[in-house]
Amino acid sequence: MxxxxxxxxxxxxxxxxxxxxxxxxxxxxxxxxxxxxxxxxxxxxxxxxxxxxxxxxxxxxxxYFDVDAVKLKRKVLAPYRVNGDPKDWKREGDGNFRLTHPSNIWTDLTVPFWSMSENTPHPTQKPEKLFAKLILASSRKGDFVFDPFLGSGTSAVVAEKLCRRWCGIDINMEYLCWARKRISAVRWDSAIQGYKDGVFWERNSSPQQKGYPK
Ligand SMILES: C[S@@+](CC[C@H](N)C(=O)[O-])C[C@H]1O[C@@H](n2cnc3c(N)ncnc32)[C@H](O)[C@@H]1O
The missing domain is CATH 3.30.70 (Alpha-Beta Plaits)
Known part of the structure; x- marks a missing residue:
């Protein structure tokens, strides 16, 4: 290293x-x-x-650590005002939102379930959003990501989507086939569920991410 x-x-x-x-x-x-x-x-x-x-x-x-690349966009439940103006939040669509610094407790992730395009039969597949946070915080475009336990390829898929170089290893050939299939699909779909417009969104916030009310 x-x-x-x-x-x-x-x-x-x-x-x-x-x-x-x-x-x-x-x-x-x-x-x-x-x-x-x-x-x-x-x-x-x-x-x-x-x-x-x-x-x-x-x-x-x-x-290297880029905290601005991994901000979390949260709905503000008690919007505080100073002299009538919003304090560090903005009205957008159907809600008030604030960009927050990410803490060491992540409650905005979802294990890939059957209806998500990233889902594979791998028994312990991690969400792409999780790797997106790690890669964006700790690397620049063009940097190298190495995963010696690649599984279904999540780290490589996200590295590819975020323009990092990557290398992955796994002991199981079938998992590597799933990984290869996912990596080749990146050229058609480079979206990362829960990461849009350069920020991470809370769980179950698809309507807000699309910009229309719930
Ligand atoms: C927790 S899973 C990784 C899941 C992966 N992050 C994903 O999202 O699909 C750990 C992986 O390590 C692999 N593995 C276990 N022992 C290994 C070894 N000695 N060398 C290489 N890979 C190994 C397993 O086959 C398994 O796919």
Whole structure:
């Protein structure tokens, strides 16, 4: 890895605690992002397991991070005014919206479900929107994205859509076939669900993204 590179490591709640000390031996760990999977089976004798962690690590203090590229557009429920003027929000269509700094809890994602074009039969496929956040925050156009656990190809698909170079590896040939099919479809459809006009939108906000009232 280059001294300027960033590493993101995904883990579930059980492995997360084990992964941290290993990462700390070699990298500067900056944060732990927790994202809500939304769609998960309920449990009878336990809390439904609905989150995953992503460790954000750097190689040196000379790293790239573009917070403006990953702002979240949120509906403002209590629009505050100063001298009658909106304070840091704007009226748009049927609502009031504010651009917010992304935190380390991501609740705007949806696991790709059957009706989404990005969906494949891969058992642990991640949403394109998740990789879009990581890639936009931590790389510039033309930079290199490497994913040694490519699966259905989500990281490569998003890297391609966002004009980054990429390389991916997976042990399973069938998954790589699905990845190849998705990557070749990018030339017809480079949209990323939930990312429009340079901002990330909240979950279930398609009507607002299209610009017409609910
Ligand atoms: C969590 S999945 C990745 C899912 C991917 N991010 C996506 O959105 O489809 C992890 C992947 O690692 C692959 N894998 C597991 N062990 C591997 C190994 N030793 N070398 C390469 N790939 C491996 C699995 O086949 C699986 O597809």
């Amino acid at each position: 280059k001294p300027t590179a960033t590493l993101y490591v995904c883990s579930d709640w059980k492995t997360s605690a084990l992964v941290l000390p290993v990462l700390e031996k070699r990298f500067l760990v900056q944060n732990r992002i927790t994202w809500e999977r939304e769609k998960e089976r309920g449990a009878r004798r336990n809390w439904k397991n609905n989150t995953e962690d992503i460790w954000f690590c750097i190689n040196s203090e000379n790293y």
